[in-house]
Structure formats: C-alpha cells, structure tokens
Amino acid sequence: MQTEIEKTRARQRARHHDFLHAILIVAAFAIPIIAALTFYALFNGSLDSIQAFGFGFLTGTAWVPNPPNGGPPILGALPAIYGSVVTTLISLLFAVPISLGIALFQSELAPRRFRLPSIFLVELLAAVPSVVYGLWGILFLVPFMSTYIDPGLIGSLGFIPIFAGETNGLGMFTAGIILAIMIIPYGAAVMREVIAAVPRSQREACIALGGNTVETVRMAVIPYASTGIIAAIVLAMGRAIGETMAVTMVIGNVARISPSLFLPSETIPSVIANEFTEVAGNNIYLASLFELGLILFAIAFLMNLIGRVLISRLTFHGGTSTHV
C-alpha cells in the first residue's frame, strides 16, 4: 500500500512538473511571438506604402492624403518622427532630474512618516488616465503656458531659434511638459526600487570614510544604481514616445518641421489617432498609417537597444567608478 501511494504521488508530481513546465514555456515564448506577430501585422499592413514611397517615406515632409488634382497621395513621415523625438527629449529633460530627486528623497532622506504618503501620491499620478491629463492640458496648461511661460522664454531667450517666434500655447513645448508630468511617476517608482536595492554596506562604507549625505548619494548610491536608473529612463521614454491622447490634445496637429518649440507639430501616435477613421478606401493612406506604426515600433525597439547597451557598459565600469 505504502509503496503504491508513493509511486502514485511520484507520478502525480512528475505530471504536475510537466504541466507547469509546459505553461512556463508557453508563457516565455508568448512575448517574442506576440512581438513578432505585431511586427508582421504592421509590415504586412504597410506593404502598399512601402512599395509606393520606399525610403522616401522616412525623409518626406509633405503630407497630402487627398491631392486636389485627384492624384495619388503624397505622404512623408519626417514631421511626425521629428515631433515624436523632440517632445520625448523635452519630456526626459524635465522628467529625469525630477524623478531622480523624488526617488532619492523617498529612499534616502524622507522621514518614515512622509515616505509612504509620498510614494502613494506619486503612484496616484500614474493612475490618472491620459485623457484627463489632456483635458487638464488644454483647459489649464495651454492658457498658462501661452500667458506666462512661453512669452517669458521668447522675451529672454528669443535670439535662440528654438525659443523664437509666436506662441499660443499649443505646440511641442507644452506637449513635452505634459509628457514629463505623465512619465515622472514611472521613472520615480523604478528609480526608487533600484536605489532601495543598493546594499547598506555601500552607504556605510562611504559614511565611515567621512562622507556626508550628498557625497554618499553621489559616490555610493548613484554609481551602484546607475544601470537601474538607465533602465528607468528607457521605460519612461517608451511611455513618452507612445503616448497618444494627451499629446493629440495639446500639440496642435500640424505636419510641420519648425525649429521653434512653441509651434504646433505632430507625433506618430497623434497622426494615427487623428486620421485612421477617414482612410476607408484609400489603400496607400491606410498603409502609410501602418508604416508610421512600424516606424514607432522600430524607434521604441532602437531606444530599448541603446538602453541595454548603456546598461551593459555601465555595469562593466561600475566596479571601478565606486573607487573614485
């Protein structure tokens, strides 16, 4: 009896193990397969556009889906790519230092009774739907920027082309600010986790050598956590470049490459969101929107890749930099 039960149990355990094994393998392969299928669907959908425009699509600046003479559409993605990259860079410019500050405050400085409320509040920001940010943007931020911030920048730094010209608040600068607010909670949350993971011994060693709080953070905490911080930035960047609704509401939606940050522009997601409803029957137009999606996919992939490379390099040098 005893042995029989044991045998059955062993069989069951083996079966369970096989079952778990199968589920885990399926789960592990699901993500690359979904990514590959997404790529395939986007590529397949954009074939018409790739055939019609070739690489010219990436450098074209005109966006004429319905030419007045009834000819084939003339479509170029450069304004949308430009807008996406510029708004993402503006958002990172503001979001990275602020997120890092929040993360350091929460993990290094905050008294215990402030820490949890502070974490809770920052994570609350992440839960706000993007259309709400957009609404707040168009009703409050746009008038605020056009009345106070933009004229001030034009007045003081107007000799630099990126701050030149007229403003009404709708444009790349406002879009970048709203994106920064949206990605700060993501950046801050991941950075806090990686900073909290820095071993206590690192900090103690620095303090034992006579370092104050600032020196400890600069010499012991940040170098050790740098790979994680880069990962957080890459994650935040991915969110910024793909954000659609809030950006569409404040960017002005104009296919134009202009040096001034205050002029309206467009991003890849905003073009797709604006135009997909009216493409029925215009195959090249539809394919172009697919190709924009493909380009966004490629940009996000490239940014992640660059992030990975940076992480691996910093990890390699991490050991030496702590000695400095």
Place this chain on the structure above:
Amino acid sequence: MIRMSSKNTKRNVGIVALVVVILAAVAGGYYFTTMNNTQSMSETSMMTSQSSMMSSETSMVTSIMTSATMTETSMASMTSSVAAYQPTTPVSILGAGATFPQPLIQTWTVEYNKLYPAVSISYSGIGSGAGIQQITLKTVDFGASDAPLSDAQLARAPGLVLFPETLGGVAITYNLAAWGITNTTVLNFTPAVIADIYMGTITEWNDPALVALNPGVSLPSAFITVVHRSDGSGTTYAFTNFLSVTVPNWAAQVGYSTSVTWPVDTKPGAYGVGAKGNPGVAGTVLNTHGAIGYVDVIYAVSNHLGVGAVQNAAGNFVAPTLQTILYAAQNATGTPNYQDLRLHIVNAAGAQSYPIATYTYILVYRDMSANPSTTEAKAEALAQFLWWAIHDGQQYSTALIYVPLPANVVAADEQLLLTLNYQGTPLLTG
C-alpha cells in the same frame, strides 16, 4: 486511499466549478444581449434630454425659425403613408457613422421605439469614414455620412444608395474677446478672405482686407491662430467644398475632401493648428485669443463663440441660422433627382441663403438582402423607420438645431425609399 479520493473530489469540485462559471458566463452574456437594447435606449434618452437642455440655451437661433418652415415640413409629414404597420416579432437594427447627425438619429430611435416597441434601433457615432467602411463591409444595417460618397466609394459597395436625412451649416467662429470684440459682434467674411486666412496669406487680424470688410470694428494687430480639424470630417468636406466652389485658387491648390492639407500649416509666418473633432476646434477657439475656426453651427452657439457672417452668391453677408441654412437648401440649383441624391448646396443662390451648408446622408443597400446580417423582417422594419424619419422624424429637428428637410428633397427621398426591396420585393408601397 482516503487521501487520494479526497484529492479526486477536489479535482471534481474544480471541474464542477469551471462548468458553473462557464454556464454563468453564457447566461450572463445572453442576459446582457437581451437587456442591451433597453439599456442603450435609456442612455440615448439621457442624451436627448441633454441635447434639449443645450437647445434651450441656444434659443437665440431657434427663435429665428419662422412658422413657414414648420408648415412646410408638417405638410410633408401628412403624406406619410405607413398604414397598419405594427410588427410583433422583435427586431433590432444596427446603424453607425457620422457624429454630426447623432443626437437627431438617437432621438428618432427613441421616439420610434415608443411607437413601435418591437423595433429597437441603435446608432453609434463613429465618424463618417468609419460609417462608410462599416456599411461597405456589411457589418451594420445602415450607415451615415456627412460627405456624399465618391463614385469610387460607391463602386466598392455595389447596390449601396444614399439619401439626405437632415442638413446643417458650418459656422466661422472667432475669439477676439481680449481686444474688446465680444461674441455678439458679427464680423464679415468673404470666401476669398477665408481662403487667404486658411492659406496663410492673411496672418494678422488688422489686415487691410479684413478691415475693409468690417468698418466700425477696430480689429487688433494680432496674429491669427487658424484652427482646423486634425481628423477627417464631413464638416471639413463642406467647408473646403465651399472654398473650392468660390475661390479658383483654393480649388487648384487645396481642393476639397474630408481631410485636406492646409497650406497655413507650413507657410512661414502663418500659424495653423489642428484640433480633433468639433468639440476640439470649438475648445481651441474658446481658449485661444485671436483664433479663428470652423465648426458645425450648434458647437459655435453652445460654446458662445463669435459667429461670422459670410458673403453668399448674391453678395450679401449672411449669418448662419436655421432659417438661412434652409433658404440655401430651398434655393439650391436644380430639382433633386432620386437616382443620385448627392446634393451640393454650398454657395446657393438666394438673397438670404447661408453659403456653407451641407446635407448629411443615410446609407443603405437598395436590395437589403445584399447585406447578410439584414433579415427580411429587419429590412421591412428599417425601410419603415427611414420613411418615418424623413416625414414625422423631421419634427424633432429644430429643437436640436437641425434644419428640417425641404419638401422637394423629402419628395425625392420618398421616390428613392420606394425602390428599397428585399430580393426584388418592394419593402414600402406608395
């Protein structure tokens, strides 16, 4: 052994639980689909009450509505000849398309359901282009579009016919409150000036051309923020169609479509901005000093924006009201022919016609059996509903700031609806 059996029972319990969950899901799904109709009805009635609230706010326009229009449409509704139609088997009809006529169509579906409780109709406002796509793919029983279909679009959906169910106007709106020009000041615009603004050749409010048109108004030296739609839209179609008809230069350089490439966007020194949907354009104009934009009339009125008068074909400057838009429909050249009801009423003749007006269209298959999802019972109910909509349904127009169809268009619509059939059997008898 005891342990094993307990494990087995556990597994059995698991299986039973799974079956119960699946059964519950199926039952819930069935319950939801049957309840869905009543639920969507209560939603639409809520919307209707909202729109009527909006319309009380906009009595400014409705009050201009004269009794002449009312008699005309009620006369038309007298000819309605739907005798002894009262279906008993429940049918549910699905429609989708343009957002502009959505409040009106939803009011119709609610009112019609009160008259014929067995017929429930739901309509989703997903945009004109998407509406055309859905009816072409035959996923809905009827579609709706603000822009008439092109020959190419009709060729892709053999058997599809379209007819106007209501009409509206496009208002030129502006925000100059910062310079003391309130929303009650009516500025004058000619087609050429509007075209120049949207081409980026006129960039300042005190441009000599604008000053000459508006004596007595001190226009500021401020740049014009030119707001247009960023998404495709029937409103853009009507607006650009008007400019193409009146300004040769516009026709050559920009043309007309549901979405066009705006020269003002890329012209150095000019300031073009795109916004999503009528609410987006109205909101941007409302929030931006020195902005100009074009929206469906109701959005200009409900947002208390300044509304401009536009020079019509007769040379008069006319502001958009239900009456002036109706004049445009009545004075449009030619009698509508039911063979092709794609009607253009921009720049219509008549001293008081508002020049930027457009019909909006319902799309159905002439032989409704062409659409596999439309059964014979549904086809009959849909034909009866459409007949009702162009007659009795028109009485709900003015309260919601729509213009009732003129009698000659109703007559042409009637002729078209009488050709609707199911596998050759006419669905309506005149």
